[in-house]
Amino acid sequence: MPRRPRASRGGSGGEEVKMEDFVESMLNLGGGGEGEESEEGEQLPAADATQYKSKNLDAERRRRGRLNTNILKLRAVVPNITKMSKESTLADAIGHIKKLQNQVLELQSQLADSPGEAWEKQGSASCSESLAPTDNIHYQGQVELIPLGSCKYNLKIFWTKRAGLFTKVLEALCNYNVQVLSLNTITYYGYAESFFCIEVKGEQDVVMVELRDLLSSIVEVPSI
Amino acid sequence: MPRRPRASRGGSGGEEVKMEDFVESMLNLGGGGEGEESEEGEQLPAADATQYKSKNLDAERRRRGRLNTNILKLRAVVPNITKMSKESTLADAIGHIKKLQNQVLELQSQLADSPGEAWEKQGSASCSESLAPTDNIHYQGQVELIPLGSCKYNLKIFWTKRAGLFTKVLEALCNYNVQVLSLNTITYYGYAESFFCIEVKGEQDVVMVELRDLLSSIVEVPSI
DNA sequence: GGCCACACGTGAACC
DNA sequence: TGGTTCACGTGTGGC
Numbered sequence A, B: 001m002p003r004r005p006r007a008s009r010g011g012s013g014g015e016e017v018k019m020e021d022f023v024e025s026m027l028n029l030g031g032g033g034e035g036e037e038s039e040e041g042e043q044l045p046a047a048d049a050t051q052y053k054s055k056n057l058d059a060e061r062r063r064r065g066r067l068n069t070n071i072l073k074l075r076a077v078v079p080n081i082t083k084m085s086k087e088s089t090l091a092d093a094i095g096h097i098k099k100l101q102n103q104v105l106e107l108q109s110q111l112a113d114s115p116g117e118a119w120e121k122q123g124s125a126s127c128s129e130s131l132a133p134t135d136n137i138h139y140q141g142q143v144e145l146i147p148l149g150s151c152k153y154n155l156k157i158f159w160t161k162r163a164g165l166f167t168k169v170l171e172a173l174c175n176y177n178v179q180v181l182s183l184n185t186i187t188y189y190g191y192a193e194s195f196f197c198i199e200v201k202g203e204q205d206v207v208m209v210e211l212r213d214l215l216s217s218i219v220e221v222p223s224i
Numbered sequence C: 001g002g003c004c005a006c007a008c009g010t011g012a013a014c015c
Numbered sequence D: 001t002g003g004t005t006c007a008c009g010t011g012t013g014g015c
Helices: A022-026 A057-077 A086-111 A116-120 A165-175 A207-219 B022-026 B057-077 B086-113 B115-120 B165-175 B207-219
Strands: A126-129 A143-147 A152-160 A178-188 A191-200 B125-128 B143-147 B152-160 B178-188 B191-200
Touching: A057 A086, A057 B086, A086 A143, A086 A207, A086 B057, A086 B086, A143 A207, A152 A207, A165 A178, A165 A191, A165 A207, A165 B165, A165 B178, A178 B165, A178 B191, B057 B086, B143 B207, B152 B207, B165 B178, B165 B191, B165 B207
Parallel strands: none
Antiparallel strands: A126 B125, A143 A152, A152 A191, A178 A191, A178 B178, B143 B152, B152 B191, B178 B191
């Protein structure tokens, strides 16, 4: 029963070919080499010796091909692959995403020239320029999250006042198990700017970027 | 043939459970429901009617479980998932990794370019300083609730800063379905005073006094 | 020969 | 209704 030949996993003899959707090319065998291995024909008493392909045989083949192609592409963008297997490829991708997100956060904080100790000293005058570091994502820097120390962050939010908006921000902070160490809010006509000094307890891992994006989606002006 | 039930993909009725290696828990069925469907026993002429589990049945089950767990974890760290499917999850992860890498590159270049340029970036400058404390406010009525109009109140809270205290206040406000219209907080060494302008939605009935008492019990100093 | 990772075909559930 | 996605059990090749 000639199965599809395996793609010679790297393992010890690391080949590291620039494999790019070559799986698709492997699927081009069409309907050529079919109709053999006539054994145990039991399902239907039709005269043909073939296996009565089960309605979605090639569709499933194609789906598997696409999935494997995506895994290969994923393996191509992740720098350090530990083991040449699907499972570890996914695990490495997860770790890489987390590392990249933390790196972005750290770089943004460095770029924002955060006067960290001035803010941590609660009570002293604090002056900050809320600047949009990069208009990288769709929101224009209305939320900034700047790491301070171990689990502490400065959180700056600039918004236009709307009904129930601050409540949603509070709910988001509650849901992410965030302790608010201090908060300063200034409000002027129609606008408000809040400066949180927050602390997170457990594995903050990557959830801080999630929290930042969530807050951004909350305070961003609704698309007119 | 009772297969494993499917995990009710999000799609329209999005549930968004915090799924974390719940796949592993689903794999704990062990070797319980086996031994049925005795049809076409052709492989070995043993007397038992069971299917002669092919030596690596549960190993394969475990492998599938690990792989699905990793896909779920991957879906957890990627912010915007388009479709709740394995293939698009991997595709989104690939796109997200590429975007993050470009973002890191851009941030690094911006950081390396001119360190003093951050001040010239666009953005509304804001400056806030906390007031000098007039250290004569020792009123033990730490919570004041002043009705303003229909459903609006002024809420003044004075407290000594403690860990997690403000979070509890926020939770209390959330639980009482309170909309925060505006908030000003001033903090000085060890103390903070917050001025909420809040609004309650539905039948506020008597709950406002409940809320005030709850807040008082939260912010009151622990009896030494 | 056991273990591990994989590809395969298939029934079933969901649009 | 098909089309699509999924889990399942199994065969097989490489350590």
